Amino acid sequence: MSEMDQRYVVGGDLGGTRFRAVLANGRGEVVRRADTLTRAAEGLEAVVNRMATTIESLFSEMGDGLDRARVRAVGLAAPGPLDPWRGIVYSPPNLPGWGDVPLARLMGERLGLPVFLGNDANLAALAEHRFGAGxxxxxxxxxxxxxxxxxxxxxxxxxxxxxxxxxxxxxxxxxxxxxxxxxxxxxxxxxxxxxxxxxxxxxxxxxxxxxxxxxxxxxxxxxxxxxxxxxxxxxxxxxxxxxxxxxxxxxxxxxxxxxxxxxxxxxxxxxxxxxxxxxxxxxxxxxxxxxxxxxxxxxxxxxxxxxALGDACGVLGAVALALALASGAQ
Ligand SMILES: [Zn+2]
CATH class of the missing domain: 3.30.420.40 (ATPase, nucleotide binding domain)
Known part of the structure; x- marks a missing residue:
């Protein structure tokens, strides 16, 4: 196995109803998945906690020789508009009352990993390009x-x-x-x-x-x-x-x-x-x-x-983003 194959990334997709997360290897193949209800009405802190707990559940199940130290980065797809460089989501329409949220920083502090943010439709484009119809x-x-x-x-x-x-x-x-x-x-x-x-x-x-x-x-x-x-x-x-x-x-x-x-x-x-x-x-x-x-x-x-990817395009786009940014490609 090359070094690429031995690292892992997390992809997450924050929707108005559900938060989905996957653990993927260096080729973008999904090895674990988890999801939870978003419950946006409970407020920012509760949602961030639930997202972090869901992602951590992917690590705690990492038996069979996988270990958390091999996880390089987390990519997150969120409804736009957002600032992908500063990792800030601006008043997402399906998450009422959020205001401007530094989601990448909040999640990064919780997880101890670099977190990169992308607009969900942009990341769907990236997913179809890397893994799907394109x-x-x-x-x-x-x-x-x-x-x-x-x-x-x-x-x-x-x-x-x-x-x-x-x-x-x-x-x-x-x-x-x-x-x-x-x-x-x-x-x-x-x-x-x-x-x-x-x-x-x-x-x-x-x-x-x-x-x-x-x-x-x-x-x-x-x-x-x-x-x-x-x-x-x-x-x-x-x-x-x-x-x-x-x-x-x-x-x-x-x-x-x-x-x-x-x-x-x-x-x-x-x-x-x-x-x-x-x-x-x-x-x-x-x-x-x-x-x-x-x-x-x-x-x-x-x-x-x-x-070609259906519902999974958000998380797979987030995986593609994490892989690209973890290797410094984009
Ligand atoms: Zn318009």
Whole structure:
């Protein structure tokens, strides 16, 4: 075994609901996993304690010749925005009341290990590049279309961070100059047009005007129960209103993807997140729009695909970050 194979790193993924952690070897292979509920409402100190205890449980189980001294670093994926260099999370939207948290320092003090922090969508891009759909591609863009829209860019084999750690915020790219208001304050962002939240909101506002749709029966008339999933199911069952909403979301996504192609000239664009469960209902109009907007040469050399890593992309991205930073590569 090389020296690389004998060291270990921890990857952690802090979500609004769960904190997942894994112990991985120098090749990024997961050898142990643990998870816990985040319980953000209990406050910062309780959450940090629970994260540290969960990570320590990975070490205490290290029998069979593994020992804690061989763990080199901890990578953590957290919802953005954040400062990856100073390890500070800025008021994470799914962890209400946190404010600005020096998470890397707090965890580092608890664990006695170097802790590196990354935006979850950025680290998902890194994970797909190192271990997933983008292995062998030095130019990759990852887009997640879920509650919000996030992204990450790998350029020349490296995660692009930008000047403030915010590079790859594809969700706030303007698609429609006078489009619907986004949570960020701008109008017509990709997130305001194609995210799960946007899809549900549009369905509710059209249903409220009395537009005919079977969505109304599915939620038994209670519009607060309309989710993107409900709209996708109705679209799949042939509902015209739901079909139009998903088509429009796919078209908006296609405009965004064409922009991304021209900006980064990637070999591969990986599109993940819950909304992609809509499949062809979303992707057919997306591809049609890319066809209309992207230069042929870009279209021909960019492969568009879905993620290979699923749910594990956050922790595996954190593993990739820890491996890269522990060896001083990035
Ligand atoms: Zn926005």
């Amino acid at each position: 292995v062998g591609a030095d130019h990759l863009v990852y887009i997640t279309v879920s509650t919000g829209v996030g992204g990450g860019v790998i350029a020349d084999g490296k995660l692009l961070l930008g000047s403030g750690g915010g590079a790859g915020e594809i969700g706030h790219m303007t698609i429609e100059r006078d489009g619907p208001r986004c949570g960020c304050g701008n109008r017509g962002c990709l997130e305001a047009l194609a995210s799960g939240t946007a899809i549900a909101r549009r369905a509710v506002s059209l249903l409220a005007t009395g537009a005919p749709s079977r969505i109304r029966e599915v939620v038994a008339g209670n519009l607060s129960r309309v989710t993107a999933e409900v709209v996708v199911q109705a679209a799949a069952a042939g509902d015209a209103l739901a079909g139009q909403i998903i088509r429009d979301a796919g078209t908006a996504l296609g405009v965004g993807v064409a922009n991304v192609m021209h900006l980064y000239d990637p070999q591969i664009i990986v599109i993940g997140g819950g909304v992609v469960n809509a499949g062809a209902l979303l992707f057919d109009p997306m591809h049609a729009e890319i066809e209309r907007r992207a230069l042929a040469a870009f279209r021909e050399r960019t492969r568009i695909t879905t993620p």
